[in-house]
Amino acid sequence: MPEFPPAAHRGVSAAGVPQSGAAIAQAALVVIAVLYFARDLLVPLALAVLLSFVLAPIARALRRIGIPRVPGVLLAVLAAVAVIGMLGLVMGRQLAELASDIPLYQYELSRKLASVNASGGLVERAQEMLRGLAAGAERAAPQPVPSLNADAVRPLPVEVRLPDPKPFELLQNVLQPLLYPLATFGIVVVLVIFVLLYREDLRDRVIRLVGAGDLHRTMAAMDDAAYRLSRFFLAQTAMNAAFGVFITIALFFIGVPQPALWGIVAGLMRFVPFVGTFVAVGFPLLLALAVDPGWSIPLMVLVLFAISEALMGHVLEPMVFGHSTGLSPIAVVAAATFWTWLWGPIGLLVAVPLTVCLVVLGRHVKQFEFLEVALGDRPPLDPPETFYQRALAADADALEEQADDVLREKRLSDYYDEVALPALAMAQADALRGSFAPERLTALRARVAALIEDLEEEVEDDRPPQAAPAELDEAEEASRPADPPPPPEVLVPPGSVICLAGRGPFDEAAAGMLAQLLRKRGMGAVAAPAELLRGGDLVGLEPEAVRQAWFCTIEGGASAAASRYLLRRLRRRFPQAQVCALVVGVTAEGRLPDSLREEGALAVEGRLADVARAALRLAPAVAAEPAA
Incomplete structure (x- = not known):
């Protein structure tokens, strides 16, 4: 299913939606009870809504070619009724033919089972085990007490014969089983016509229920959801119909009887997740076993469904829908179970479409966002939250796995800027609130440092993954950023650039990330803790060798006064260095960058890629300054 933009329309507030957890639970129980006890009313309504989603694009297309609205809607509905009626007639005729041949198929299946039994005795042993269990159950059951005069009184055989039914009774017996399905079908048709004719009025009423306070966003959300759902359901119906036609043709050439019946069943079972595949293949496979004296036709049926299902699920559907149904696998299974329990076989068929509608509702209505979190296939946590968790x-392996997934498409600096540093900002905020025990804080810092060290070895440079030149057009080729110039020789030796951490709990991680990126761009950068300014040794290097000094801090880790004090000490410790500052996670109220600029430092807010470019931009000025 095409992706629904989450941020553009989310936040629309619904009117009359419970706010507290207890109220939501009570409302859910009431809704489930209504769905169960009012299923005779709600099943036709749900079918009508889903069918209207399928027919809405057709009705719009007929209107665009000049057919008036009412005739266009009637024509689309009549075409759908004709198709459904034709499919019903074909299925009925094929079922009648199948019923007449069942004794022959039963004989052939019994013969094959006997041959399998003769080859290994497995079936016979299973039958003997079942007979033994049945005999044991009979012995365990209480035996009836014989009557004293059982020999004196013998029951007389009685045979009950019903009179031959009259023509009206015969007609009633034939039509009565069909009355409920035909009535339901007629109600669905009428409802579909009215939904298509009055869809704007229904949309306005839903807007009133969902939220009329923000009319523009609500209308945009409703139109977007309805349009995308219509396209998705129409495309899914067309794909499943094509799949059914393909299965029909293939089974015809393989030699399976009643191929049209099994093709229709296969197309319908495409709407049923997981279980539908086994149902679709089970009946033709059983029939192939009955009609083929050997095993070639059953094997061809298995190969046919294995290849066709794999192509549909992994090639064609992702190409057409762009992704998937938008549901997580667990949600698909849960939805199928839930709707089947509520509405029976009809619920199994409509489980995925109805659940997709619920997920779309959760993406566009704020109070129902829990539906998208619980049922959708999007990650429940944002990448920084996943990193932090x-x-x-x-879980070091999961951290490295997330890094590998991001680095397949983005640069290392993008991974740090968009995932790692926001996560460290959240961790630092928790640490400043006292949420961590000292040993846990130490372990968390060590874990992040180990990840940075691993990325030092695994990632060779900080260039983004680029397409091959043959895959780029002229505009993309012209828009590609040029490779940065190499740094001057004075900044190449190790220790010529220092990244000093502030006093925040995770400032050392930010300093380590910046030093790593500068090294990958050819600079001899090293990271150092804040204790270096108290007289510590810089890995054996002289302070005069440092030509660029970066003060690295995450907003909120220390006060502005403490940061300015460290910056002044940094300048005194490294007199030959250009003093710069990196501030991560600056908020709207943050004043730290301005405070550091007042101390004469070049303060860069935010992204590490900007810092790396600034470092290279300052490199010629550093090279022009004479060393002490």
Whole structure:
């Protein structure tokens, strides 16, 4: 299903939606009860809504070619009724033919089972085990007490014969089983016509229920959701119909009887997740076993469904829909179970479409966002939150896996800017509130440092993954950024650039990330803790060798006065260095960058890529200054 933009329309408030958890739970129980006890009313309504989503693009297309609205809607509905009626007639005729041949198929299946039994005795042993279990159950059951005069009284055989039914009774017996399905079908048709004719009025009423306070955003959300759902359901119906036609033709050439019946079943079972595939293949496979004296036709049926299902699920559907149904696998199974329990076989068929509608509702209505979180296939946590959670859980493998996934498409600096540093900002905020025990804070910092060290070895440079030149057009080729110039020789030796951490709990991680990126761009950068300014040794290097000094801090880790004090000490410790500052996570109220600029430092806010470019931009000026 095409992706629904989450941020553009989210935040629309619904009127009359419970706010507290207890109220939501009570409302859910009431809704489930209504869905169960009012299923005779709601099943036709749900079918009508889903069918209107399928027919809405057709009705719009007929209107665009000049057919008036009412005739266009009637024509689209009549075409759908004709198709459904034709499919019903074909299925009925094929079922009648199948029923007449069942004794022959039963004989052939019994013969094959006997041959399998003769080859290994497995079936016979299973039958003997079942007979033994049945005999044991009979012995365990209480035996009836014989009557004293059982020999004196013998029951007389009685045979009950019903009179031959009259013509009206015969007609009633034939039509009565069909009355409920035909009535339901007629109600669905009428409802579809009215939904298509009055869809604007229904949309306005839904807007009133969802939220009329923000009319523009609500209308945009409703139109976008309805348009995308219509396209998705129409495309899915067309794909499943084409799949059914393909299965029909293939089974015809393989030699399976009633191929049209099994093709229709296969197309319908495409709407049923997971279980539908086994149902679709089970009946033709059983029939192939009955009609083929050997095993070639059953094997061809298995190969046919295996290849066709794989192509549909992994090639054609992703190409047409762009992604998937938008549901997580667990949600698909849960939805199928839930709707089947509520509405029976009809619920199994409409489980995925109805659940997709619920997920779309959760993406566009703020109070129903929990539906998207619970049922959707999007990650429940943002990438920074995922990073933070995995670091807290001490899951080093998951951290590296997330880094590998991001680095397949983005640069290392983008990974740090968009994932790691925002996560460290959240961790630092928690640490300043006292949420961490000292040992856990130490372990978390060590875990992040180990990840940075691993990325030093795995990532060779900081260039983004680029397409091959043959895959780029002229505009893309012209818009590609040029490779940065190499740094001057004075900044190449190790220790010529120092990245000093502030006093925040995770400032050392920010300094380590910046030093790593500068090294990957050819600069001899090293990271150092704030304790260096108290007289520590810089890995054996002289302070005069440092030509660029970066003060690295995450907003909120220390006060502005403490940061300015460290910056002054940094300048005194490294008199030959250009003093710069990196401030991560600057908020709207943050004044730290301005405070550091007042101390004469070049303060860069935010992205590490900007810092790396600034470092290279300052490099010629550093090279022009004479060393002490």
